[in-house]
Amino acid sequence: MLHLPNEVFASIYGRPPSQGPPLPPRQGSQPISTSDRPPQSGGQPYTPPGADPQLYYWFQAVDTDKNGTLTTEELQKALINGDWSPFNIETVRLMMNMFDTDNSGTINYSEFVGLWRYIEDWKKCFQKFDADGSGTINFQELKTALKTFGYNLSDNFISVLLKKYDKYGRGDVTFDNFVQSCVTIKTLTDSFRRYDTDNDGWILINYEQFxxxxxxxR
Structure with a gap:
């Protein structure tokens, strides 16, 4: 039997969070770089009708084999943190799986647009919780973010989560790992709730279900 602690149960099932984590995809937003890096100038390629010229240029720039789709490795080159470090490859794979709607194992331009808008939403979210403007999320900021999303988790669990996603061992997480940690919590909670049919915070599952x-x- 698996149990969702009472304080988490009350938050998730009892009252709505003040703000949920970004959900894919969102219509109407304009894509931006996660690092605010301006696009390179000159030599703009042909832009298909209706496509965002700047975003299409970025897509073309990282599509190194020019086949019209991005692999995980190519996509990673398009995504950077505020400190100019590349995205964690696991975070890239996570987002690849979320937006690879045709299950091709690659991302085409249309899918890339949805992914970029999703990242824009996460960037705004990250900046909101990065209270000290350090470009990273520390323990208290992560706790505040998760609580805002509706997850009242213990300090001990948040410490475990922070340790898992703190790639530099500094006691904080970069943008990419903040996204991965929050998406992981939401995904696991959603999976738990599918088994918690009576919404009491408890589930009884067998070995194969586990x-x-x-x-x-995964």
């Missing part, structure tokens, strides 16, 4: 839950969230 394996299925884990495999579906």
């Amino acid at each position: 394996l299925e839950l884990v495999i579906n969230n």
